[in-house]
Amino acid sequence: MVLIETDSLEKRYDDKVTALADLSVAIEPGIVGLVGVNGAGKSTLIKLALGLLAPTGGSIRVLGHDPIADGEAVRARVGYMPEHDCLPPDVIAAEFVTHMARVSGLPAATARERASETLRHVGLYEERYRRIGGYSTGMKQRVKLAQALVHDPELLLLDEPTNGLDPEGRRAMLDLVHRIGSEFGISVVVCSHLLGEIERICTSLVAIDAGRLLRSATLSSMTQHSDLLMVEIDEDPADLAEFLGRHGLEVRKDKRSLMVRIGGEPDETYDLIRDAVAELDLSLHRLEQHRHQVADLFRDLPTAEATHA
Amino acid sequence: MPDTPTGVIHDIGYQRYEGPRLGRGYATRSLFTRNVRAAYGLGRSAWAKVLPIGLLAAASIAALILVVVNTQLPIEVIDYVGIASTFTYAATVFVAVVAPELVSTDLRNNLVALYLSRPLRPRDYALAKLAALATATFVMFAGPMVVLFLGMAFSTDNGFAGVIEEFGGLLAGLAAAAIHAAVLAAIALPFASLTGRRVFATGMIIAVSLLTAPISAILQTLSEDAGGQLAGLINPVNLLNGVDRWLFDGGVFDVGPYGAVYGLVSLLVIAVGTACTLLRYRKVKP
Numbered sequence: 001m002v003l004i005e006t007d008s009l010e011k012r013y014d015d016k017v018t019a020l021a022d023l024s025v026a027i028e029p030g031i032v033g034l035v036g037v038n039g040a041g042k043s044t045l046i047k048l049a050l051g052l053l054a055p056t057g058g059s060i061r062v063l064g065h066d067p068i069a070d071g072e073a074v075r076a077r078v079g080y081m082p083e084h085d086c087l088p089p090d091v092i093a094a095e096f097v098t099h100m101a102r103v104s105g106l107p108a109a110t111a112r113e114r115a116s117e118t119l120r121h122v123g124l125y126e127e128r129y130r131r132i133g134g135y136s137t138g139m140k141q142r143v144k145l146a147q148a149l150v151h152d153p154e155l156l157l158l159d160e161p162t163n164g165l166d167p168e169g170r171r172a173m174l175d176l177v178h179r180i181g182s183e184f185g186i187s188v189v190v191c192s193h194l195l196g197e198i199e200r201i202c203t204s205l206v207a208i209d210a211g212r213l214l215r216s217a218t219l220s221s222m223t224q225h226s227d228l229l230m231v232e233i234d235e236d237p238a239d240l241a242e243f244l245g246r247h248g249l250e251v252r253k254d255k256r257s258l259m260v261r262i263g264g265e266p267d268e269t270y271d272l273i274r275d276a277v278a279e280l281d282l283s284l285h286r287l288e289q290h291r292h293q294v295a296d297l298f299r300d301l302p303t304a305e306a307t308h309a
Numbered sequence: 310m311p312d313t314p315t316g317v318i319h320d321i322g323y324q325r326y327e328g329p330r331l332g333r334g335y336a337t338r339s340l341f342t343r344n345v346r347a348a349y350g351l352g353r354s355a356w357a358k359v360l361p362i363g364l365l366a367a368a369s370i371a372a373l374i375l376v377v378v379n380t381q382l383p384i385e386v387i388d389y390v391g392i393a394s395t396f397t398y399a400a401t402v403f404v405a406v407v408a409p410e411l412v413s414t415d416l417r418n419n420l421v422a423l424y425l426s427r428p429l430r431p432r433d434y435a436l437a438k439l440a441a442l443a444t445a446t447f448v449m450f451a452g453p454m455v456v457l458f459l460g461m462a463f464s465t466d467n468g469f470a471g472v473i474e475e476f477g478g479l480l481a482g483l484a485a486a487a488i489h490a491a492v493l494a495a496i497a498l499p500f501a502s503l504t505g506r507r508v509f510a511t512g513m514i515i516a517v518s519l520l521t522a523p524i525s526a527i528l529q530t531l532s533e534d535a536g537g538q539l540a541g542l543i544n545p546v547n548l549l550n551g552v553d554r555w556l557f558d559g560g561v562f563d564v565g566p567y568g569a570v571y572g573l574v575s576l577l578v579i580a581v582g583t584a585c586t587l588l589r590y591r592k593v594k595p
Contacts, residue, residue: 050426072428076330080426086419090354102339103427105330114326121323131354147423152326184323 003027003063003155003187004049010057011044011211019044020211023058027189027216030203031181034191041211042191043083046157049189050080063154076105079148083159083191086144089133093143094119096132097150104151111150118150119143121184122176138169145173149180156180158190162197174201231273232257232286243276257286337433340424344441348407349448360406361445365452368396372453376460389454389482390559393489396450397546401518403449404442404493408501409510411438417505421593431590438502439586443494450486454479481557488556489549492575493518495582496545502589518545538565542574549575 004027011020020041034042047053048060051067051074060067067074088096094115101111119128122142127135132143141161148156161177162170178201181188192198199205199219207214233240237258241251249269250261262269270287277284343352349365350358372392379385387395415421424434458479465471496517501510521544528540541547541562552575553559555568564571 052422052425071430072333075426076332076428078426080423082419082422082426084419086423088414088418088420090357091352095352099339099343100423100427102343103336103424103429105332105336105428106326107329107331110326110328114324117324151330152324185325 001029001064002061003029003032004060004189006045006058006060008058009045009048009055009060011041011048011053012056018211020048020055020208023208023211023213025206025213025216027206028204028218029187030218031178031201032187032189033195033198033202033205034189034208035195035198035205036193036208036214038193040193040208042193042208043159044211045208046080046159046189046191049157050075050078076151077154079151079153079156079186081144081148081156081158081161083163085140087132087140090131092129093124093132093135093146094128097128097143097146100147101150106151114150114152115146118146122146122149123172137164138166138172141165141169141173142176145176149186153186156186156188158188160191160193162192162194170197174198177201227262228289229260229262229269229273230254230257230286230288231260231284233277233282234285235282239280240276240282243280244272247272247276333428333430333433336427336429337437340429340434340437341441341444344411344438345444345448348411348441348445357410361403361449364399364403365449368399368449368453369456372456373460375457376464379457379461380464388559389457389478390485390553390557392454392457393450393482393485394550394553394559396453397489397493397549398519400446400449400489400493401515401546404446404497405511405514405518407445408442408494408497408514409504409507411442412498412502413505413507413510416502417507421590425593431593432587435502435586435590436583439494439498439583442498443490446490446493447486450489451483454482454486485553485557485559488552488575491579492545492549492582495579495586499582499585499589502586522546534565535567538563538567539570542571545578548578 004025006023006025009020009023010018012018023041023045034045036042044053048055049062049067051071054068062074063077065074091099097115097119098111101115102108106114116128119125119142122145124139124142124146127139132140135143141164145158145161148158158177162173165173174197177188177190180186181201181203190198190202195205195207202219204216204218206216231237231240237253237256241253241258244251244258244260249263249272252259260269260273273287346352347357349361350356375387375392379387415424421434425431429437458475461475462472465475467474497514500513500517503513504510525540525542525544525547528543529537531537532540541551541564547562548571550562551564551568551571554562554564555571
């Protein structure tokens with residue numbers, strides 16, 4: 001089943017700002033990374049999926065329902081963790097999460113039980129009996145995650161869950177998201193502007209930019225394209241790039257190193273690079289097969305493909 | 310404590326929930342109950358309890374004193390409807406503090422978006438909040454009335470007939486309390502829902518309820534019969550006193566022949582307040 005399916009979805013604010021334009025994408029179950037720079041339209045897409053906003057064009061279906069016409073059915077089965085602070089400071093965490101569970105339709109006793117369980121799963125133990133106002137940012141993020149998870153949704157929508165966390169906290173939060181997606185068996189759509197951070201935990205990625213779909217693919221299909229060699233030399237790589245280019249290799253400069261696409265015969269490519277380095281009398285620093293750099297795939301897209309993908 | 314632990318916590322992993330999911334109605338009721346509790350500071354910090362609980366306690370003590378006075382003096386000084394009339398100012402302070410607590414803090418903490426990502430609709434949220442405020446205000450009136458009833462019922466000289474008579478008075482008082490609570494809530498909540506700052510919200514409600522009082526009083530003294538008798542309409546407290554006079558022959562405000570006008574305006578205030586609250590949350594920024 002498709003989790004979220006959009007068809008030329010469009011959202012304009014006040015007929016002026018276009019947040020999403022002609023977005024058609026099908027998000028499959030798994031841990032899906034929704035990447036894009038700030039303002040690319042990630043949060044807008046999530047709010048459209050929840051039915052908090054109405055699209056100005058096109059259509060969106062979530063878990064097979066229309067979030068506007070059938071909002072109740074969608075929102076009962078979806079968990080949402082907003083980007084910004086959304087917790088009342090003078091309420092005890094356990095009580096707040098219990099309350100949110102009840103508002104999601106869980107009977108009182110079950111709500112209390114599941115609130116404790118969920119807070120434990122996100123790593124809050126005895127602290128859960130304290131007021132949220134006294135919590136650190138990391139703990140608040142965990143409470144936000146717990147309230148999204150407490151009613152056992154089929155789909156979790158996480159808007160920048162690592163916002164405001166230190167590196168250690170970011171790692172812990174992402175591990176938690178990964179556990180929810182893999183062990184708990186709940187599909188997750190996680191928004192981030194940091195591709196490098198979430199590609200580690202995702203099964204597929206959807207990249208949007210300026211409200212348009214840049215690319216959508218499973219992570220394995222993206223990282224298969226490891227036909228790039230990274231060549232790093234101590235000297236200026238311009239000469240080497242020119243040399244390799246003359247011999248029919250596809251070369252791109254990336255900061256101080258070169259990205260060389262491996263030709264039909266991999267061995268010949270290696271040989272050519274070796275010979276070139278020797279001929280130009282350069283000192284080779286590093287030569288390695290390039291992989292798992294999803295960012296490159298997004299960046300390398302030809303413009304035509306990027307807009308009509 | 311026994312030497313061996315009696316219970317061990319096992320990590321049995323994440324449990325899927327297969328049970329029933331009670332829909333919108335249940336969610337709305339849950340929000341309502343929580344907010345009635347929150348109005349009295351239950352489940353919140355000690356400071357949040359001070360004013361509402363303190364006010365209720367003070368009103369109940371006042372009712373106890375009334376029991377003593379009423380039983381000692383030959384005539385009844387204040388009856389049940391009288392409590393509704395005289396406590397209206399205190400109840401105004403109550404809604405001015407509690408209404409922002411119920412809606413302004415949600416706005417300030419971005420909680421509204423979180424609620425709306427649940428099966429609730431904006432309308433459910435608005436009505437649950439309004440009903441919670443009205444119920445909490447009703448309790449503020451009903452508490453001292455029940456105290457008065459218990460006191461009077463136990464000290465009556467007429468036996469069971471006396472208790473029945475007191476009970477009739479209590480019912481009239483509770484009806485007045487319900488009207489007072491509905492009107493005050495319908496005035497306070499729309500104002501509170503305009504701002505995320507509690508202080509501003511409280512200020513607006515106090516201004517509407519208390520600053521109109523002197524104007525109403527001046528009009529009352531300056532105007533001739535009809536003008537004076539209608540002057541109470543512009544102030545919520547006088548408006549409610551007028552209704553008490555019309556329906557229960559209580560209250561301290563002379564309404565002349567215009568009692569029905571007071572009743573109508575009260576209904577109008579409730580309707581407009583509810584409509585404004587619904588309108589306010591119809592387009593809420595997620």
